[in-house]
Amino acid sequence: MVEPHTCRPSTRCCARRMARPARQRGKPMSRGERLRRALTELGPIFVKAGQVLSTRRDLVPADIADELSLLQDQVASFPGSEARAIVEQELKLPIGRLYAQFGETPLASASIAQVHAATLHDGREVVVKVLRPGIDAQIARDVKLLRSLGELAQRWHPNADKIRPLDVVAEVEKMLENELDLQREGASASLLKRNFASGVDLYVPAVHWELTSARVLTLERVHGISSDDIAAIDAAGLDRKALAAKGVRVFYEQVFRDNFFHADAHPGNIWVDPTRRDEPRFIALDFGIMGSLPEADQYWLAQNFIALFERDYARIAKLHVDAGWMPADVRLDELEAAVRTVCEPYFTRPLSQISLAELVVKLFQTARRFQLTLQPQLILLQKTLLNIEGVGRMLDPEIDIWAVAHPVLKRILRERYSPLHTLRDVRKQLPEWFHLAPRLPALVHDALQRVARGEQRLLADADAMSHQSRLVHRLLRMIAGCMLGATLLLCAVLLWALAPQHGPWLSLGLGIGGLIAFGFGWSRSR
Known part of the structure; x- marks a missing residue:
């Protein structure tokens, strides 16, 4: 189930509502609501700034953070004909050659881009995300203004050291820089999909790279229920308790197993698959902020x-x-x-x-x-x-x-952090160590000669130099032991495979010797 986003009302209508006295609307607005409405009126770049500020709950009062978390960057859509022209310009082909059908009415419209439904020539459904025309210049202009406001706040706000407005501006700039490159977003979606390749807990739509560029992103179209639509989830017969636990597990796996997590995981970007009753799962959308x-x-x-x-x-x-x-x-x-x-x-x-x-x-x-x-x-x-x-x-x-x-x-x-994982890391670094090992004594000798000639000032005292020398010798002993151990183990494997007539004992002896040499080399590095 894909539901179009509601476009933001016109600025003029919003301005009339803002100008209307609070008492005529029933009750006075809180300070958080006033700030949220002001940022909405100022435009998309300030909405982004408010979204970032809402995450700083260690600095911003809770009531303001709660209001700012409601900010949405949905704006009026731009014409579908312009979207079509951008797609053709970016992908260098007529729209009819690229897609069997391209819907000019957008499914969703936001401050940076909007999304259109399309169908490939083989019948598969996709969505096409297109950057707004002229968005780069608009963002650069608004960021410059936002930075000026941040500098004023940094100088004059009594709590500037706590709010750190320039840090907020820098975070907004970084976020927008990432969102303006749709090819980067596609790469993020591709990596997240690979991290959850089984698709049991989290499904990520596939990227169609042949139909993707810096300003156009084509993704597999998915259908789901927004994770905050509790009535629809219950109507689909899904186990909400299992889903909730799975969501927590998926978060920790993204952060601590993969070190790559979806950083804009609000309900609009996290859907629930209505077809998986026995094994409910989430569907991830919008990979601009990772x-x-x-x-x-x-x-x-x-x-x-x-x-x-x-x-x-x-x-x-x-x-x-x-x-x-x-x-x-x-x-x-x-x-x-x-x-x-x-x-x-x-x-x-x-x-x-x-x-x-x-x-x-x-x-x-x-x-x-x-x-x-x-x-x-x-x-x-x-x-x-x-x-x-x-x-x-x-x-x-x-x-x-x-x-x-x-x-x-x-x-x-x-x-x-298991021993097996540590050994894998060591194996990855061995080629680099082997490459550096023959050069280490010469590098140390050359450095000492330059110090002796006065060409390089000695920054460390004698104890520190002695410690560094011991570290170098330990590294050399470790590499020598590991190389000997690896050679013996390789000989044992080759002997076992190519000369079985010698019996297993010689291979076993070489293998044990290799393990002892490897262990000795490793222990000497400690």
Whole structure:
């Protein structure tokens, strides 16, 4: 089931409603509603800014964040004939050669692009996403204005250090830069589809690359129910409790298994497949905003979640410092006490009533007193966590987020940081190590000679240089041991396969020798 989005009313009509006194409309508007309406009137770029600001619940008051989360960037559509012309210009063929049928009436219209239904010559249904004409120049003009407003706010707003308006503007610019490249969006959809190739939990429409460019994206057309349409989901006979739990699992798998997550997961972009009664699943749409984390942040964040699930407040405090998110001179006992003060009141409630997203937001607010430094990727993740938990609780108000998330995260970490996974990583890096190994002694010798001639200032003291030298020798011993071990293992396999007349004992002996050599080389690197 595909439902066209409702286009935004004309600016003039909206302006008349805004100008009408609040008392004539029944009740005064809240400050959040006034801000939301003002951003809507200013146009799409400011709507995007409000959407980003709504994710900063650690900085923005809750009532304003709630209102800003209602912002939609739906605008009046542009003519279908223009969309047709853009498609023909981008794909270098007449529309009739590209599609058997192209609907000029858009299915949906937003600030950056609009979507049209089409049919391929083999009968398959697709949707064609087309960037608005002149959108690049409009966005550049609006971003320049938005940056000027951000600079004014940075200088004059009394809470500028908390709101950080220039950071918000930078986040909007980055978001829009990604959304203006539809080929990038197609690549994101393709990767997400590969990560969930089975299609059991999450289905991602296929990209038709031969009909895709930077300004045109052609995707398989899918039919589903918006995840907030509870009546339609019930009418389809789907198990909402199973769906809610699956949504939480899919989120943690995206973030911690694949390190690539859908960062705009509101109900309009997350549908439910009405045809899968026995095994309900979600359908993902709109891949313009995707997120990933640096590997280090991913590890520290996962460990923080585990410690939070297990109420290990001392470990949470230590992890924040070890990750570099807080200064090293922070008193761990005070940070631990602050974390405990936030968390303990939550744990007096039934687990099904604890909002993990709300708790994370309050932890961020508390941590800011200890000079917490957050990366934009973590803010994007916070927004996604809020969206996913909201979808989960709409589907199943009694869902125990903790009971679902904890075992999933532990399983992912167990697999990701297992000895087998570590050996695979080592195997990937071996060619680079082998390439560098012969050059290391010469590089060290050359560097020492330059220092001795005064051509390069020695930045480290004698103890540090000695430590670096020991590290180099350990690396060389490890590489030598690993190479010897790998050679012996290869000889054992070849002997077993090509010369069975010598019996198994010689091959077995070589294999054991190879394992011992490999283990010796690895142990000498420790």
